Amino acid sequence: MKRRTVVLWGILFILFLCVIGWLSLCERQKETVTKWEYEEKEKEMRQDLFDGGVYVPTPKEVWENPYIYRYNHKLCKEKGLIKGESLDVYYLCLQAIYRANLDALLLKELDIGKLEDELKKSSLGFASRRQREQELYEKESTMRLEFIWLRNNLYIEYLKEDQIELLKEKLYSGKPFVTDELQKMVEKTCQEVIRVRNPKDWEDKRRFLYSEVQGRKPVIPNQALVLEIANVMEYDASGNLLLNEHMTEKCEYLDKVKGEKEKEYSDILGMEVYILLA
Numbered sequence: 622m623k624r625r626t627v628v629l630w631g632i633l634f635i636l637f638l639c640v641i642g643w644l645s646l647c648e649r650q651k652e653t654v655t656k657w658e659y660e661e662k663e664k665e666m667r668q669d670l671f672d673g674g675v676y677v678p679t680p681k682e683v684w685e686n687p688y689i690y691r692y693n694h695k696l697c698k699e700k701g702l703i704k705g706e707s708l709d710v711y712y713l714c715l716q717a718i719y720r721a722n723l724d725a726l727l728l729k730e731l732d733i734g735k736l737e738d739e740l741k742k743s744s745l746g747f748a749s750r751r752q753r754e755q756e757l758y759e760k761e762s763t764m765r766l767e768f769i770w771l772r773n774n775l776y777i778e779y780l781k782e783d784q785i786e787l788l789k790e791k792l793y794s795g796k797p798f799v800t801d802e803l804q805k806m807v808e809k810t811c812q813e814v815i816r817v818r819n820p821k822d823w824e825d826k827r828r829f830l831y832s833e834v835q836g837r838k839p840v841i842p843n844q845a846l847v848l849e850i851a852n853v854m855e856y857d858a859s860g861n862l863l864l865n866e867h868m869t870e871k872c873e874y875l876d877k878v879k880g881e882k883e884k885e886y887s888d889i890l891g892m893e894v895y896i897l898l899a
């Protein structure tokens with residue numbers, strides 16, 4: 622009798638382990654399906670933005686950005702902007718919508734389009750980057766310009782909940798992704814969103830070292846709006862630098878534009894504006 626009881630308990634224990642294993646397998650399968658569904662949804666959102674003329678970088682492109690550590694991942698998670706511990710496509714889609722509206726606002730408020738035309742038509746022969754040579758900020762730009770783009774990172778995690786909700790609503794409702802309502806929100810919030818912070822010190826107001834342009838590493842206030850203008854060196858098929866008789870004049874012209882437009886744009890926008898010459 623005692624032996625039968627032991628055997629019975631052994632069988633029950635084995636059955637218990639089987640049930641636990643089956644439930645665990647079901648849970649893993651459920652997680653796999655959920656993750657797959659989430660990834661598929663991300664692809665759809667990203668494609669919708671592409672179709673609407675808005676470029677959304679991959680997380681890998683952003684991770685390779687030297688200033689990725691400046692994002693506040695803890696705050697992103699608290700506000701439901703990321704699922705894991707790092708930026709994902711969902712965050713980047715919302716960020717791309719914000720950028721598209723900021724680009725539209727800048728085109729409306731500043732004479733960037735006119736400046737672009739002057740560079741294109743100049744007898745000095747300015748050159749822009751080929752598509753394969755473009756940096757992340759050029760790819761993200763929705764200004765549709767060859768020579769000028771917004772150089773700031775955008776930290777949408779510092780938006781208020783209702784402002785983030787506006788971006789989410791637009792992401793789910795679809796194009797047009799640039800609207801008057803969003804531009805008004807962007808106008809009110811862009812100084813907070815472009816500001817480069819130390820996630821451990823939100824009130825950090827130091828100057829920020831930008832990546833090298835034309836052999837210089839400019840140090841710019843971390844709350845400044847930064848535009849970049851292309852002045853690309855040209856090379857032949859063998860990789861040799863082509864001589865340009867107007868190079869000195871080009872540099873002098875752009876230095877003059879930089880000085881004039883930084884002041885003009887700062888006055889118009891009511892914030893510090895800096896221009897990088899790439």
